[in-house]
Amino acid sequence: MSENRAEISQLGEFGLIDRISGNVALTQASTLKGIGDDAAVIDIGHEALLVSTDMLVEGIHFDLAYMPLQHLGYKSVAVNVSDIAAMNGKAEQITVSIALSSRFSLQAVDALYEGIRAACANYNIDLVGGDTTSSTSGLIISITVLGRAQKNRITYRSGAKANDIICVTGDLGAAFIGLQILEREKEVFLTDPNMQPDLENFEYLVGRQLRPEARTNIVYDLAELGVQPTSMIDVSDGLASELLHLAKNSKVGVRLFEDKVPVDQLTYNTAVEFNIDPITCALNGGEDYELLFTISQEDHEKLKNHPDIHLIGYMHDKIDQNIMITKQGNVVPITAQGWNHFRS
C-alpha cells in the first residue's frame, strides 16, 4: 500500500466513469451497449431493452428548503425517463430506491410518492419495485428505468457524421436561472424569516428547475415525421458538455452558432439581472432535460417547421475542433463546465 493516495477530484466525474468503464469487460452476447450512453441496450429479441439509473442526493442535487417533495418525486422520475427518450426509446417501468434519515415523516414519504405516481401516470410507466433503507445524512433517491425501442430506432451518442445538422428542443438555461432565483430567495428567507419568497414573475424558470419534463413527445414526433436521428443525448449537464459527448463519441467536431441557441426571453432578461451571460446559462447551466440530436442533411426538410426543434449548428470532420461562432462573429472554443460533482 505504498501508492500515494489519489484524489477523485483530479479525474472529475467523467474521468472517474472512464476509469471504471476501462476496467469492465462485457461477456454477454445480449449486451449491445454497456457503459457510455444515456442507457444500456440489451438484446431481447426483435426489440431492445433500455436500462438507465440516476441518483439524486440531498444537498448535492436538491435542497429541501425550496424543493417540495412532490416535485422531487416527479423530477426524479422525469430525469430517468429523459435518458430513455435520449436513446429514442419509450420508458415502461421504474424501480425506486430510497434512503431516509429519521428527519423524514410518513407524510414526507407520502408526498414524495405522490410526485412519483404523478410522473408514472404522465409518462405512462409502472413502478415495479425498489428498495428502502435508512440514511444518516438526509434523503437519497435512486431510480432505475426500463424502456424499449426497436433496434433500428435506437439512437446512440456515437452516430453523428460530418455535415449532420445539430438540433436541440425547447429552450436552454431556464433551469439554471430558476435555481439562482430559488437560492436568492432562500438567502432572503434565512436573513429574515418574515420575508415571503418573491417567485411570482419567475414561475416558468422556477418550474423548469423544480419540475422538469422529459421530452417524450419529441421521440413520438421524430417517428411520426420519419426522422431517424444519427446521434442523441439529453441535456442534463449543459449544452456544451453534451455537445462534446456527441462529438467525442461520434469522432466529429462541433460548429455551433450562438445566435441559434434557444434561450427564452425571461431566462435572458433574468440572467442579465443576475449579471450572468445568458449563453453561459445555456452552455453550462444544466438540468434543462431537452434533447440534443443530430440529423442528416436530407432530413432537414422534415424538421425545419417543427415549432420546438431548433437547428443550432452542424458537425464537421475535424475532431477536437469544437467551436462556437458568437453573435459578433468571433470563433470561441466550446469547453464543458457543466455539473462536475467532483470539481468545484
Ligand code: ADP
Ligand atoms: P447521464 O448524464 O445520461 O445520466 P452519466 O454521465 O451519469 O449519464 O453516465 C454516463 C455513463 O456512465 C452511463 O452509461 C452510466 O450508466 C455510466 N456510469 C455512471 N456511473 C457509473 C458507475 N459508477 N459504474 C458504472 N457505470 C457508470
Ligand code: MG
Ligand atoms: Mg443522459
